[in-house]
Amino acid sequence: MKRVVVAPGDGIGPEVIPSALEVLRFFHPEWEYIPVYLGYECWKRTGDALSQRTLETLKKADLILFGAITTPPDPKYHSVVLRIRKELDLYANLRPVFGEGFDILIVRENTEGLYSGIEWQEKDRACTLRVVSEAGSRRIARFACGCAKRRRRHLTIGNKANVLKSDSYFLDICMEEAEKAGISIDKKYIDSLVLDVLQHPGRYDVIVTTNIFGDILSDAAAFLEGGLGMLPSANIGRHQALFEPVHGSAPDIAGKGLANPIAAIRCVSLLLKYVGEKPSAIEVEKAIQKTIADGIKTPDLGGTATTEEVGRAVLSHL
């Protein structure tokens, strides 16, 4: 029995999440599903993008299925995604990227580094503190090693230790943990890593790195899959796990039934893998492949199907 909180959010979020939810319900009709309202629209209506009550509901969840959030250009608006990551201490951000000849898992530290929130402005400069803690580094390193153990037992540590002492610190801790776990490693400076992942994706298994480097690396790696449109992600904490398509709320196509629900459905596949149901996870992935092979595709993939039609087609293959 699991408590699943469903947060469609803004824009195309409320369009793609129903398809994903149906797939999840197919496997787990017995779970409890709790919808919550949050995001930019919610902020415009209620003055609060993430109410205390919603936050409490999220904290009581086991699993969270998250849509997308519009980020307004208003400096008073604070990112909901970042707040949830922080409040729920979702310390590991996972971005799997795979295709012909490559299968990479990017494990991004999700709570500190340049996202520390420790910032100030002086007379003639602005400062942000990059914080790399021992505890934070150790838990993400262990997490990444755990992933590598279930995969090809290799870990690449993305860093910029040639410039940043805070990254030497991170690197040392990752190496210690990999050694303990019996995982082979290599270290790579983040700039060359980004390029090498593009040029030789097949060389990588699990990549662990600090927060903002992971942010950039995963978008770069998305190029290998033709962009962000199809990619799922997971944000994992000690008590909760949140699954979210990588694409944004796409206000330009919202409300037209054109949104591709595949990234959201892939979130369900990730979620199933996370709860230990790998065969179901693979089944979802295969149903997606079949749907695409049948030509049932939304316009972004060159098809004419609607969001709902794609969702139904995937479901029909389960």
Next chain:
Amino acid sequence: MKRVVVAPGDGIGPEVIPSALEVLRFFHPEWEYIPVYLGYECWKRTGDALSQRTLETLKKADLILFGAITTPPDPKYHSVVLRIRKELDLYANLRPVFGEGFDILIVRENTEGLYSGIEWQEKDRACTLRVVSEAGSRRIARFACGCAKRRRRHLTIGNKANVLKSDSYFLDICMEEAEKAGISIDKKYIDSLVLDVLQHPGRYDVIVTTNIFGDILSDAAAFLEGGLGMLPSANIGRHQALFEPVHGSAPDIAGKGLANPIAAIRCVSLLLKYVGEKPSAIEVEKAIQKTIADGIKTPDLGGTATTEEVGRAVLSHL
């Protein structure tokens, strides 16, 4: 009359620089050329990677032609490149990337941000201060606007202002300067920018960004040109400009005559453009194209020519 300091450095540096130097001498036999010895080999021999005397020589230069430096895994060794950037205050790092349908100039702030050198270790964490100063931001913004004025008058500001207040600060200053200069702008978060540059390089003209984002973005953009092997870069200050191929010292192929001198020769093209001799700069670029078209290529490009043969071929087309 110019004083050109020539610093071949380590590995393939001393192999590719002679070809580049010959091309430069072809255009400017009358300039003064002063060789200096620095880098890892120098450190091993003398205990000093960059002596005070060499530094003084560099400071008196107008132009610096730089090869490559091996960075040993020794924590006591401090990067020569970073030290020179700091000592000579080479605040603008330029990386042009062009090819079929795109022509991008990446302008990277080269002195502050995460490269502040303000770092410390506490009991259970390591910190690096990211510093974005008004003066530093303003001068790089002006520089980038100056470049944009001589190009397609468009500036993209790479930033992460949705997370970093220090980047809101940077963004605001860049927008002010662009407005003053009459340059059109768009702002893009660095993660999506990296992806979009890969997907739609033709949309970009000049991109300005902070230090480490520029570091990563330029390596990602190198993918569009097939890697780092052929790319030149410039580090520009108020008194000096240093030109350096983007590739490293490549110890694995050093000493075999296999190194591709084209990146180094392209540095000469950049240098000529910098001193206002655009026709000569274009001539060098064309001579390179002809050499490649003639099939005179080093092994990395699938040819069998030596470093020297490529160098001579380029020269013969001038």
